[in-house]
Amino acid sequence: MLLTIQSPTHTPGPFPTPSPSRPEYNPGELVDYVAQTGDTLPALASHFNTTIQEIRDANPGIPSDATTMPPGMPMKIPIYYLPFWGTTFQILPDSQFINGPAAIGFDTAAFVEGHSGWLKDYRAYAENANHSGAEIVDMVATNYSVNPRVLLTILEYLTGALSQPVPPNGNYPLGDIDYTHAGLYMQLIWAADVLNNGYYGWRTGTLTEIEHLDGNIERPDPWQTAASVAFQYFFSLHDSLEDYTHAIGPTGFAQTYTNLFGDPWVVDQPHIPVSLTQPVLTFPFAVGATWAFTGGPHTGWGSLLPWAALDFAPPDVKGCSTTQLPALAVADGVVVRSEPGVVMLDLDGDGNERTGWDILYLHVATTGRATVGQVLKVGDPVGYPSCEGGTATGTHVHIARKYNGEWIPVNSAISFNLNGWIAHIGNAPYQGTLTRGNQEIIACDCSDAASQVKNVK
Numbered sequence: 485m486l487l488t489i490q491s492p493t494h495t496p497g498p499f500p501t502p503s504p505s506r507p508e509y510n511p512g513e514l515v516d517y518v519a520q521t522g523d524t525l526p527a528l529a530s531h532f533n534t535t536i537q538e539i540r541d542a543n544p545g546i547p548s549d550a551t552t553m554p555p556g557m558p559m560k561i562p563i564y565y566l567p568f569w570g571t572t573f574q575i576l577p578d579s580q581f582i583n584g585p586a587a588i589g590f591d592t593a594a595f596v597e598g599h600s601g602w603l604k605d606y607r608a609y610a611e612n613a614n615h616s617g618a619e620i621v622d623m624v625a626t627n628y629s630v631n632p633r634v635l636l637t638i639l640e641y642l643t644g645a646l647s648q649p650v651p652p653n654g655n656y657p658l659g660d661i662d663y664t665h666a667g668l669y670m671q672l673i674w675a676a677d678v679l680n681n682g683y684y685g686w687r688t689g690t691l692t693e694i695e696h697l698d699g700n701i702e703r704p705d706p707w708q709t710a711a712s713v714a715f716q717y718f719f720s721l722h723d724s725l726e727d728y729t730h731a732i733g734p735t736g737f738a739q740t741y742t743n744l745f746g747d748p749w750v751v752d753q754p755h756i757p758v759s760l761t762q763p764v765l766t767f768p769f770a771v772g773a774t775w776a777f778t779g780g781p782h783t784g785w786g787s788l789l790p791w792a793a794l795d796f797a798p799p800d801v802k803g804c805s806t807t808q809l810p811a812l813a814v815a816d817g818v819v820v821r822s823e824p825g826v827v828m829l830d831l832d833g834d835g836n837e838r839t840g841w842d843i844l845y846l847h848v849a850t851t852g853r854a855t856v857g858q859v860l861k862v863g864d865p866v867g868y869p870s871c872e873g874g875t876a877t878g879t880h881v882h883i884a885r886k887y888n889g890e891w892i893p894v895n896s897a898i899s900f901n902l903n904g905w906i907a908h909i910g911n912a913p914y915q916g917t918l919t920r921g922n923q924e925i926i927a928c929d930c931s932d933a934a935s936q937v938k939n940v941k
Contacts, residue, residue: 506569508565509563509564511565514563517558517560519559520555521578521754522756525550526688527687531686531704532563534564539559542559551897552757552760556754569703569705569706570716575738576709576711576741577709578683578710579752579754579755581630581631582629584629590633593616593618596616601646606645608668620668620672626837633741633744641736642659659721660674660675680891681714682716682717683710684710684789685717688895691704691713697721697722719731719732719736719737760887763815763831763841766815766862766902768811768814768881773799774937774939775939776796777937780907780914781894784891792891793846794902794907795881796811796880796881797869804870807868811865814862814883818858818860820837821837821856822854826845826848826873827853830842833859843886844884847873848869848881849869849872894909895908905919910927
């Protein structure tokens with residue numbers, strides 16, 4: 485895919501120059517690091533080209549059962565130098581990237597209305613209805629869990645959506661020339677998908693390098709934030725190194741963001757606590773029932789990372805036939821979103837999916853779907869599995885976890901645990917296993933004997 489810049493808005497601002505490039509460290513040299521929100525030992529080992537055990541040896545105070553590191557904790561990390569490290573300039577803190585606590589209270593419609601750019605009067609057909617530009621931004625922000633401020637900054641930087649009266653020509657305002665991504669809504673979907681791929685690739689340690697369109701390799705600086713790597717990944721799809729270098733530097737995207745919303749580092753509040761653990765969850769089907777594990781770890785929403793979701797199919801279906809067996813609440817909660825194909829279950833009960841633990845149910849049939857505000861106990865019906873709400877090869881339910889707006893990948897330090905069954909990723913999306921003790925269930929959309937799992941407490 486090719487990203488073509490369309491007159492980004494460059495306005496001066498008070499930004500420091502980037503730090504000098506990193507030295508060529510001696511193998512295993514201990515370097516200073518301050519833990520960032522959401523850091524885990526596997527990801528840090530990947531970033532610094534070292535091992536979990538070496539990090540533990542250098543930081544003996546880390547508990548053996550630690551998952552996420554305490555934000556702000558000083559650490560010593562053995563580093564092994566790799567060539568082609570990228571910029572040390574940090575674009576955005578992670579808390580401001582995701583559609584989490586930092587986005588509460590932000591009124592996208594009011595903000596857009598307060599600016600004179602073309603987005604203010606934009607209207608388009610999306611998801612079976614006509615929507616304003618602000619509504620389209622909010623739809624993508626909600627589904628992909630990307631802060632609407634980020635999407636608005638992308639639109640302003642690339643198209644002048646908030647400051648320029650005339651929109652860019654054509655159906656590809658963000659530059660992805662693909663007929664399946666024509667129009668503002670699909671362009672924003674593509675952008676959010678790509679941004680999440682970079683963010684969660686860095687968060688889990690699976691993204692170790694960025695390949696530019698000219699074939700050059702760049703490795704993100706080990707001290708980077710996941711949000712900064714998300715923008716580096718996104719802007720690496722530019723058609724020139726000059727555009728890329730400007731976009732990820734202090735006078736690029738970061739400056740546009742600050743001009744619109746103020747300094748994001750001043751309001752940064754870590755959104756992932758120390759040693760985050762998943763609450764007790766059960767399978768989304770009845771105790772004693774056997775369903776097929778039809779989809780191993782794959783994207784929570786979209787087509788790329790994070791691999792945050794699992795799929796299960798009831799035994800009474802073939803293809804996209806209807807089922808008499810409902811998907812059930814995996815924990816107590818309140819329904820905060822109910823729309824075609826989707827139910828969002830808020831486990832902390834505060835009615836806001838940007839805070840606490842939330843469970844996304846996808847491919848939920850319209851008939852019998854739980855309604856907004858409905859309080860559910862574990863085992864209560866959420867709705868019936870179906871093929872509604874996106875691409876599906878057969879009737880099933882898709883479940884994924886979020887915490888404070890951040891998708892929790894299956895391959896994170898926080899295990900996806902359903903009644904003691906632990907999910908593991910495979911070599912490709914939808915592959916993978918569930919294990920409990922010496923038992924193993926292998927994901928397969930064929931619903932064969934090896935994919936059958938019984939919900940036993």
